[in-house]
Amino acid sequence: METSEVTGALIITGASRGIGAATARLAATQGYRICVNYLNDAAAAEAVVTDIENNGGQAIAVQADTSRSSEIDKLFRAVDTELGTLAGLVNNVGILGPQCRVDQLDEERLHRIxxxxxxxxxLCAKQAVLRMSTAHGGRGGAIVNVSSAASRLGSPGEYVDYAASKGAVDTFTRGLALEVAAEGIRVNAVRPGFIYTDIHASGGDPQRVARLAAGLPMRRGGQPQEVAQAIVWLLSERASYVTGSFIDLAGGR
Structure with a gap:
């Protein structure tokens, strides 16, 4: 597969599977030099890198825990050294715990999520802004935050803590977009919902999307590639006048 003119380095956190992996593969076809960030599954991350390279793209895999500032620093320094000028960041990492009510939550789970x-x-956006903002000598760029339809729906009886964390992502997206709009950086978000990814297994309900699909307006769950299309569009110059905006991808829910 031929790629378009190289547009710079792109960091995608949590890119070894699901939405992150689909975004990495698609963005590579648009000429981005891809950093596939992962936490534990080195083999899966390297498989994404291999797919990209086999299709004529450039990619590296970098292990880093993006809940820790020292690890984030390491991640961005690796990209500086190996991929060059940063053009974009996709904040994609997201975790949740087993389904429960708020009156069953504990402090450790809340802190972790x-x-x-x-x-x-x-913290990832901070490092991206320091590199991309024209106020810091950068050339501009784009940040896409992966939020969730849960930020609108609340996830009662399942993941209210996760939903609240995504509500914070929505507010962060809007605030940062306004803060850096005059510095050449666009900041937007996607809000997926009911997508066939492995995250549901970590919540103890691996068949959640299939179970709920019939109740969605579109009568089906979504695929990671459908979310990736929206993310890559927001990163691109085709969305050059879009900032502080949200794309909902939840089958009409």
Missing amino acids: LTTNVAGYF
Whole structure:
């Protein structure tokens, strides 16, 4: 597969599977030099890199825990050294715990989810802004945050803590977009829902999408590739006048 003119380096957090992996593969066809960030599954991350390289693209896999600032620093330094000028960031990492009510939550779970899903997004965006903002000598770029339809729906009886973390991502997206709009950086978000990914298994309900699909307006769950299309569009110059905006991908829900 031929790629278009190289547009710069793109970091995608949590890119070894699901939406992140689909975005990495698609963005590579648009000429981005891809950093496939992962936490534990090196083999899956390297498989994404191999797919990209086999299709004529350039990619590296970098292990880093994006809930820790020191690991985030390491991630961005690796991209500086191996891929060059940063053009974009996709904040994609997201975790949840087993389905439960708020009155069953514990402190450790709340800290873990909010640190990964919220603080990690802030800290990765900080490093991206320091590199891309014209106020810091950068050439501009784009940030896409992966939120969730849960931020609108609340996920009662299942993942209210996860939904709240994504609500924070929505507010962060809007605030950062306004903060850096005059510095050559666009910041937008996608809000997927009911997508066939492995995250549902970590919540103890691997068949959740199939179970709920018939109740959705479109009567089906979504695929990671459908979310990736929206993310890559928001990164691209085709969305050059779009910032502080949200694309909902939840089958009409």
